[in-house]
Amino acid sequence: MPQNAQPSFAEVIRDTGRSAVHLEMRDDYGDNERFAAWRRGERIDWDDRAAWWRPFHDRIAEAVARGVSIRRARIVSEPASEYIRWEHHITPANISAGEQVRWLPRRLTSDLALPGNDYWLFDGRLARIHHFAGDGSLVADEFTTDPTLLTSFASSFEAVWERAVPHETYAV
Numbered sequence: 001m002p003q004n005a006q007p008s009f010a011e012v013i014r015d016t017g018r019s020a021v022h023l024e025m026r027d028d029y030g031d032n033e034r035f036a037a038w039r040r041g042e043r044i045d046w047d048d049r050a051a052w053w054r055p056f057h058d059r060i061a062e063a064v065a066r067g068v069s070i071r072r073a074r075i076v077s078e079p080a081s082e083y084i085r086w087e088h089h090i091t092p093a094n095i096s097a098g099e100q101v102r103w104l105p106r107r108l109t110s111d112l113a114l115p116g117n118d119y120w121l122f123d124g125r126l127a128r129i130h131h132f133a134g135d136g137s138l139v140a141d142e143f144t145t146d147p148t149l150l151t152s153f154a155s156s157f158e159a160v161w162e163r164a165v166p167h168e169t170y171a172v
Contacts, residue, residue, distance in 0.1 A: 064098030
């Protein structure tokens with residue numbers, strides 16, 4: 001890997017041995033073609049796996065098959081934004097790949113110490129922090145192995161996870 005190059009998600013998840021957690025706290029992550037199609041009224045045919053399965057799902061499924069626990073928690077405003085309603089609609093793809101997904105209404109987080117950015121935490125040893133613009137577009141990713149940040153990320157995720165509602169029982 002070239003100096004200063006950051007590893008790809010595929011590389012990091014391939015090197016993950018125990019767990020990967022992902023905390024999402026935004027109500028909008030910008031436009032993309034799949035979201036635009038949903039906004040036009042197009043819906044996923046869950047029986048046509050080739051239509052919705054992505055390389056990301058392969059990476060998750062491979063990690064889960066190796067015994068990696070992958071959990072995603074989403075903090076959301078209520079009523080849910082259009083983007084969050086779309087994410088809820090497509091979440092069965094994440095679950096099919098082996099992720100566990102939970103949702104936490106933002107109103108239930110006031111007493112939690114939460115970081116200012118979304119992140120992935122891999123085996124408690126490496127964090128990938130996402131920096132977004134105001135319109136929801138991704139500006140940059142930053143990786144860290146800072147023990148203080150890793151501990152903070154781990155505890156904030158577990159606090160959210162403990163309160164959050166499993167996807168199967170959360171309605172938007």
